[in-house]
Amino acid sequence: MNARQFGPSLADYGTRFRLWAPAAKRVDVMLERPHAMNRGEDGWFTADIAGVRAGARYKFRIDDDIDVPDPASEFQPDDVFGPSEVIDHNAFSWRAAGWRGRPWHEAVIVEAHVGTFTKEGTYRAMIDRLDHLVATGITALELMPLADFAGSRNWGYDGVLWYAPDSAYGRPDDLKTLIDEAHLRGLMVMLDVVYNHFGPEGNHLGRYAPSFFTDAHTPWGSAIDYRVSQVRAFAIENAVHWLRDYRFDGLRLDAVNSIVEPGGLSLLHDISAAAGRFAAETGRQIHLVLENGDNRASILDPVQDPPQGKYRAQWNDDYHHAWRVMITGEKQGYYVDYQRAPRSDIARALSSGFVYQGEPSEFRRGKRGEPSGHLAPTAFINFLQNHDQIGNRALGDRLEGSADARMIEAALQILLIAPHIPMLFMGEEWGSTAPFPFFCDFGGDLADAVRKGRRVELAWAYAEYGDEVPDALAASTRDSAVLDWDGRDTSAGRKRLTMVQELLHVRRHEIVPRLVGSSFGKADAADNGLLTADWRMGDGTTLRLLANLSEKSVSHSQAVGTPIWGNELGNSVPPWSVHWRIG
Structure with missing residues (x-):
């Protein structure tokens, strides 16, 4: 039983x-x-x-x-x-029965939303695109949340039945088939899970189990009371459920800084420990990662195997924010914290992980973060785009709509070779311009409340764009977010995809074999736009980055090591060019 x-x-x-x-x-x-x-x-x-x-x-x-x-x-x-x-989960016949996963240092992640990854928006339809991911050099597919939500379309963060994969995408066996087919191709599959709140429609727990909740509130609703043993077990068992019954290779825990838990981080510890016991019992490699706005380096350890209370890595928002400010000049919201010297912030992220490691944050109105330079670079998942950073924009527009292609390509040439864990958002590998606006499928008063709330939150956008701001409740908004696979076949799409494939080829052959045992080094951002960084790799070699993040050529000192990416250099570094050496 x-x-x-x-x-x-x-x-x-x-x-x-x-x-x-x-x-x-x-x-x-x-x-x-x-x-x-x-x-x-x-x-x-x-x-x-x-x-x-x-x-x-x-x-x-x-x-x-x-x-x-x-x-x-x-x-x-x-x-x-x-x-x-x-x-009956035991009734499914797994073809990749011997799959035990891949080591964390091999991870190259693509984040995807099942409902918009294909026009059909199903688990089964995703299977036809897995070969593309493998050919690109992706090794891990991360799915946005699947827990059952109200309606037929949603980002997934409004889940109310945590154990049930949403029927809008197919049946449980369809999801298992997707994961099985991914494993047969050598792809890990990870899942985004939400333990900081329940969605606003379809949750009846308050009627018969009110002790599930506290009087506190998160940005999305009533806080969950994990001091109650049954409530804590509900979340821990859910994490193991996805790993055991669906054979996910790992989980990404959403916004854990919004979990209201007096006394600290014991829930996160217990989830990690339970997943670690499962990994030890099955001989599988299980990877747990976090989204945590508090930048708590103390709960990260990419080499703890199996997990025993800590997490492999954290989504590094700092890295994204610094790049966004540097190449677009944006200032609203949390970008206010990266206005002073975004190139220097990028250098700090490359040399020690977080930008905010205990310094005061203007946006958060207090100190943020913990020192992180002692961790391995693989404790940080770096990215230039993800669902939040696209979808929380008023129009859901991607980076391609607000930055020069040369800047984006330079940023990718750093992202995909540097010895952290890189992540792309679906379609980013060919420079997709398909928007990814927020969408949901609520009805009645709740739908009206969502519309009203967005008009208040995005008042500046409605003033500037008017009816161009998509209605989150309209089916057409979801339809607009369907990935533009035809974009791969344009000249710009082919060029970008070829570059990404070549970068990931270099990563696979030159970086991954040296990642275990690697450590941070030094980085510097000069006033003229020259960015330099180095890392000590696990085999004793030094990986070196030389990049010009400016519009003018700049001089440089003699480069050291064997070139692995970038044209041969004379006495100067061309604008927006990136050069990697190892030796």
Whole structure:
């Protein structure tokens, strides 16, 4: 029988149903007829029902008042308000049965949204594009959240049934087939999970388990109370569920600085420890990474294997923000923290990880971060674009719309060879111009509230762009975000894709074999635009970067080492050119 606390457990006789409903007096399992559940200790209700097999659909009736889906439902064929379906995860025949993963230092990530990666917007349709990722040099596909959300389209961060992959993209076996096909091609697959809040529509926990929540609030709703043991188990079991039942190779935990947990970071430790135990038991390589605006270097360790409380790496927003300011001159919001010297900020990120390592942040109105230079470079996932940095813009426009192609190409030539972990957003490899605006599919008063809230939050954009700002609730907004695969076949698309493939070829042959044991070195950004940096690689060699991030040629001292990228240099470095040497 399944050992986890939450969700249905299949057995020889049928199925055991369990629900933690401490505020309920009576709970029935609604199948073809109601089945009364037995109330046990600590608010648990249980029912063992003979003859119930995979495929059965059910709900829970609370106090003869309301019918709700299982909060640990494994599939919702009729969306979040419909019945839950019992799934037999052991019935799937994995073809890549011997897959154990890839080591972290080999990771080259592409972030993707299932619903817009293809026109069809399904797990199955993604399979046809996996060979493209492999040919590009990608080794890890990271999916935006899949937890079931209300409606047919959403970024995924409004999930309310954490264990159920959303039916808008296909059935559980379709998701497993996608992951299996990726593994057969040598691709890792990672999943973005959200443990800082539940979405605003379709969550009934407050009715029968109000102790799930505290009086505190996150930017997205009521805070989850992880001091409660059952609530903590719900999140920890969910993390292991994705790793075990779907064979994801890792998880990215969204905005963990918004998890309200008095006393520190024990939930993150416990999730890591549980994933580490699973990895040890199965012999699989499991990679856990974070999005954490607090820049806590102390919870990162890319070489702890298996995880024992820490995380491989963190999305490095600092790196993105500094580049964005340097090549676009943007000033709004958090970009205010990178106005003084963005080239120097890039140098700091290249030489020690975070830009903010305890310094005062004007945007956050306080000190931010911890020293990070002692960590390995692979503790940082660097990027020039991701779903947030595109989608949170008023028009959802990509970097191609606001920066010169030479600047973007120079930035890519640094991103894809430097010894951190690089990440691209889907289509970035060919310079896609498809927007990725925020979209969702709520109805009624909630839809009106979303529209009103966006008009307040983006008042400046509505004043400037008017009706050009896409309506997040309109189906056409999702349609506009579908990836423009035809863009690969334009002259500009072919040129960009060829460059990215060549860069990742260099990375695979010259950088990856030397990454284990690598460490940060020094970096400097001169006033004339010259950027230099070096790293000590695991084999004792030194990787050196020389780049001119300006519009004018600049002189330089004699370069040292064997060239691995960039044209031979004379006495000067051409504008927006990047040169890599090793030796």
